[in-house]
Amino acid sequence: MRLVVYNGSPRMQGSNSRILIQHFLDGYARFTGDSAAVAMIGKQGEREKHLELFRQSDHVIIVFPLYTDCMPGIVKAFFEELFELDHSERKHIGFIVQSGFPEAVQSVYVARYLEKLCTRLNAEYSGTVIRGGVEGLQMMPSWMTKRLLRKFEQLGEHYARTGAFSALLRAELARPFTLSPLRKLIVRLMAATGAANFYWNSRLKQHGAFGKRFARPFSRGPENGPTAADTSESSDT
Amino acid sequence: MRLTILDGAPPGTGTAWSRYLNDFTAVCRREHAADLFHLATMDLRYCRGCWNCWWTTPGECVINDEADTVLRSVINADLVVFASPLIAGFTSSLLKKVTDRLIVLVHPYIELRNGESHHMKRYERYPDFGVLLQKEACTDDDDVRIVSDIYDRLAVNFHSRVRFVRFREETTVGELRHAACGI
Incomplete structure (x- = not known):
């Protein structure tokens, strides 16, 4: 072989x-x-x-x-x-x-x-x-x-x-x-207690980014600037 | 309405494809805002799976290329059209390259939805999906089901829905505009 x-x-x-x-x-x-x-x-x-x-x-x-x-x-x-x-x-x-x-x-x-x-x-x-x-x-x-x-x-x-x-x-x-019914229950319990996010939270904290974990950097809004579609002519890249 | 059209055709696909997409974009722009990205002409790198976008700079990719322009357009659109000729039975690697980068738009936290694990939302709302394809000589009904089902799964993880899957050869520009914009 x-x-x-x-x-x-x-x-x-x-x-x-x-x-x-x-x-x-x-x-x-x-x-x-x-x-x-x-x-x-x-x-x-x-x-x-x-x-x-x-x-x-x-x-x-x-x-x-x-x-x-x-x-x-x-x-x-x-x-x-x-x-x-x-x-x-x-x-x-x-x-x-x-x-x-x-x-x-x-x-x-x-x-x-x-x-x-x-x-x-x-x-x-x-x-x-x-x-x-x-x-x-x-x-x-x-x-x-x-x-x-x-x-x-x-x-x-x-x-x-x-x-x-x-x-x-x-x-x-x-x-x-x-996922079995039991496993779904475990996942729900883990989500409710925050245990499900332990891996991600530990990494976020390790990188000093925990406070920004729900950031939405591409949201349309004045603080983020216009999207390409907001400009007078849409982009054609 | 805002549309984002991701043209995943590699160089050499042919003028019929590019003419069709340009015409489609033009008719959409009569009444809507539409961004058309020819991915082959852009500086775009492959996702490295580093997860810096999830745990170092949440929501932002650390790769310094032109993906941010695409991502900003995608998340602020009402409809994203994934457009590509089928190559080896699936959409192009060029389009898949950009699709992989969309992971930055969802959250790493997992939740149960319909009894399955899926990523939580990062943004309040997500665009619907449309899929525009071009057949290969060997494309059959089975291929169409496979591709459609994979985009349906992608939509589930992206809190979205696939509004249409169409083939360039079988759909006029007007019909595609109707599917996309509902007019």
């Missing part, structure tokens, strides 16, 4: 996607004794290298965070480049989509696009692994992330053994798919 894993997070080395990939590949290497090629889609000046890795591989996994309910712009640009390639050689392409939202349902819409993209690329769709609740992963103590990261190792080990994502692990990682 010639596997290449693309990290589609704009945060690149500092990303949660990198951590998930690292654990996936730890599991992968446990079976193969060897690792796979990893490429950062967002890295400037490496476009040709990324495309060459794609050409040379027969298995491709693209990992990215959900950005505005879809793939990040840099990943879409990469898809457009892949679309231009010759697709006579059939590849296996799979995806791992992670998001800050706790429920997996938020990412199923982009997964439908990803499946269709594989048809366009004449590729075998290996499926999309969806994982929610990943934002803050790097701030969590290891006892909180141990089980999740272990699952990604198992996912990688299974992929090395079979060339496919484990359906069982995919289902486990996609939990919760939607």
Whole structure:
């Protein structure tokens, strides 16, 4: 198997996607004794290298965070480049989509696009692994992330053994798919007590911006200046 | 009424597209204010996911480019038209680049809406969305549903609603103006 894993997070080395990939590949290497090629889609000046890795591989996994309910712009640009390639050689392409939202349902819409993209690329769709609740992963103590990261190792080990994502692990990682009544109650309680905002508030305070957290810098009003549409001729940029 | 039209067509899309958007903007401007942004001609960078817009300079992106002009227009509009030819089954990376930057307009705090987690409002009101597309040779009904559903989801997170999804090839400028402005 010639596997290449693309990290589609704009945060690149500092990303949660990198951590998930690292654990996936730890599991992968446990079976193969060897690792796979990893490429950062967002890295400037490496476009040709990324495309060459794609050409040379027969298995491709693209990992990215959900950005505005879809793939990040840099990943879409990469898809457009892949679309231009010759697709006579059939590849296996799979995806791992992670998001800050706790429920997996938020990412199923982009997964439908990803499946269709594989048809366009004449590729075998290996499926999309969806994982929610990943934002803050790097701030969590290891006892909180141990089980999740272990699952990604198992996912990688299974992929090395079979060339496919484990359906069982995919289902486990996609939990919760939607919020259960109990979980909704917990979220409401956390919101009411302010506990739900702990992560954001601690970061806001750390940066001395807590007092400005509800700022509306682009509101129309004299203190903010006119919008382009307020000018005598609307803009045509 | 205020419209913001985000033209996500990459260079080389063709004159039919640009002529259509220019005509649409012109007829809208007869009675409304309309900002047309040709994204391909602007200095716009990709979102880095740094969250400085959420925890360092709340509501403002730290990237020094022309996105602020677009963001100010978007949040003060009644309708934002996401306009792009379909490329590899979805709107262009150019348009997605700007869409990612819209995250600055919502709040990082999460609330429950319709039983799901969604971002809280930063602003009092948000514009409706319209989507204008141009088909590829391989576009089918499934693609249209996929793209429409993703924009519907985007609208939920942006406290908005998708008022229309139209294709340039199937919609006259007058029909699009009716969909956008209701006249």
